[in-house]
Amino acid sequence: MRRRRTVTDLEPGTLVAGVDEAGRGPLAGPVVVAAVILDPARPIRGLDDSKYLSEQRRNVLEPRIRERALAFAVIEIGVAEIDRLNIFQATMQGMSRALAALAVVPQLALIDGNRLPKQLACPGRAVVGGDASEPAISAASILAKVARDRLMTALDAVHPGYGFAQHKGYPTPEHLASLARLGPCEHHRRSFAPVRALLEPELF
Template identity: 75%
Template sequence: MMRSASSIVAGVDEAGRGPLAGPVVVAAVVLDPLKPIDGLNDSKKLSEARREKLYPLIIERALAHCVVIVEPEEIDRLNIFQATMAGMSRAVAGLTPAASEALIDGNKLPKDLPCPGRAIVGGDALEPAISAASILAKVSRDRLMVAMEAQHPGYGFAIHKGYPTPAHLAALARLGPCIQHRRSFAPVRQLLDQGRLF
């Protein structure tokens, strides 16, 4: 699809839909065609070291970027899908200059996007702006989870980033949920149903 020279296209992606703990982080990025960034790809296909190298380049060279944090409490209130959609709308709305089109990774569009949008399955590997958003979201979330380890020691957040690994599930059974655990997710809900308090 041809885009006019004046169109401002934002790529949008999230990190952290699957974990049992911590926020979903959504990023929107408008790349500058005059300042290309080599090596952009789906953040999951890049090493942590490569993501950390690309992160400051994206911040420095992008025309606009916005990172939104959707906390566990909102995830539990809305459900993970709706919380992610809300985060995507907020991230696009937070861009200056405003986007004229948003390219969303996945097969669904948020209902209240502030501009026209297109859902692109596998977009984080196809569209550089979505790749850039994917990297900002992943690096931002990983840093938050590493910091969370100090506030809630014993769960291993710095290692598994809140995903339901055997080590995380074992810590959850041993310690019970902390304030960062998503109450609506089955392994956490089952523990709470058994009368465990945090």
């Protein structure tokens, strides 16, 4: 059975921003981070962790979130910054920037996972599994996932042959095979081992 949603122990009326990312694991493309402040007066049914939702369902919910939320922001952290900082630090930077970009200042940020960025625009709380238990984090998860999937589909047209529209940059067997055949493109993460291995000079 699916887990029930939990209710965060907050005072009524507290402005809460949910924060989540999409794209930490892929070998190519940016990591995308979203922050969302939901409007209690305009509830959205069916919010859940984006991984549990079909693409069709995510595409239905995404415009509803954008329309009904009090505020939202979607931030991309590109490949160059990922390679310079590492994927964890790049994600933390994205979370800080997404919160700072909100048009409404939240009183609390609920961030999916077990770590908080060092610099936040407001107090924060890490919520393990929050993308499935906190509606605001679920909404952020959906915005980030839909935005990143669209971006990777667009990259597929620019860099045909890698299958970005199908696997979205994740290390599937098909992606690894095309990477070995074609070599990395400019959107591959040089700091990730499968890509780095193709760029290292032969030792023997």
